[in-house]
Amino acid sequence: MAEVMQDYATSEATNEGAADQTATKTMNMIEAINSAMDVMMDRDPDVVIMGEDVGYFGGVFRCTAGLQAKHGKTRVFDTPISECGIVGVAVGMGAYGLRPVPEIQFADYIYPGIDQLISEAARLRYRSAGEFIAPITVRSPFGGGIFGGQTHSQSPESLFTHVSGLKTVIPSTPYDAKGLLISAIEDNDPVIFFEPKRIYNGPFTGYYDRPVEPWSKHAASKVPTGHYRIPLGKANIVRAGEALTILAYGTMVHVAQAVVEANGVDAEVIDLRTLLPLDIETIEASVKKTGRCLIVHEATRTSGFGAELSALVQERCFYHLEAPVERVTGFDTPYPHSLEWAYFPGPIRIGRAIAKIMKD
Structure with a gap:
């Protein structure tokens, strides 16, 4: 092997x-x-x-x-x-x-x-x-x-x-x-x-x-147009920053990045790309540098993958954290049809979470 x-x-x-x-x-x-x-x-x-x-x-x-x-x-x-x-x-x-x-x-x-x-x-x-x-x-x-x-x-x-x-x-x-x-x-x-x-x-x-x-x-x-690989288990730092680490994947990478740029936050945005295997080394290095961590995903909050990410960050970076780890997620409700844009983590909820973390 x-x-x-x-x-x-x-x-x-x-x-x-x-x-x-x-x-x-x-x-x-x-x-x-x-x-x-x-x-x-x-x-x-x-x-x-x-x-x-x-x-x-x-x-x-x-x-x-x-x-x-x-x-x-x-x-x-x-x-x-x-x-x-x-x-x-x-x-x-x-x-x-x-x-x-x-x-x-x-x-x-x-x-x-x-x-x-x-x-x-x-x-x-x-x-x-x-x-x-x-x-x-x-x-x-x-x-x-x-x-x-x-x-x-x-x-x-x-x-x-x-x-x-x-x-x-x-x-x-x-x-x-x-x-x-x-x-x-x-x-x-x-x-x-x-x-x-x-x-x-x-x-x-x-x-x-x-x-x-x-x-x-x-x-x-x-x-x-030809053949190329991106290795599984390797995250991508899509935006470098010093004050806050944001962990996201899929659509939420773009949403989080747009909120950061609109609010002028010096945040490092990490696209996980692969949830399992997880690139915990990149996450750990970033959080130890910034001292703050925000997790954004569209899935429901309870038992969502953000809970695992939060636990891993706490275990590995506890003495480097300047504020509690925050999550912005979908709600613990059946998925709404006409109100899905209220269900998505968006600029308002992500902005509030960033303000809370940066205030602590």
């Missing part, structure tokens, strides 16, 4: 350098995700894509558009409406030697497949003493932003970070989405890859009289 990890680390460093020399294209997150799967299917004949409407239709959000036409119906195919069946079949395909990339149409629908993910995929390597693996990447859009209500807007990431053997990844930019997805597909362990649908399509143009969000200009970016 050590030799395998060393080989991966070497190829990672080489490939990241090579990626800088490749052609780039402006992509939104949907296009970057599509490009990642296309590149991997070109490189590896064992990569297959499966899910509801991913074939001819190209997926409900068009993430798999054109892939069946290019790679064929045996490698990109539709499945019945059975999340348990989708994940279960993917586990068997992975054990057989393939690298399936199943799509769960919305994260809210993933619950019927949880038994397969926890009892089979996450434990297969350990239970078989390494004889079998489950190299599957379960893609799913998560979070709000489309007024989807209670059945199309949930953020269940913390459920999966509790499971040994699963990796949980959440990108915040098109560049990260492609590099992280490629790393996930090439990984020999099962990965839950949540895609924040609120920033799927690039600049947000508003729904129901909502204004254009100030961070939407960052939702499309230059992305290499």
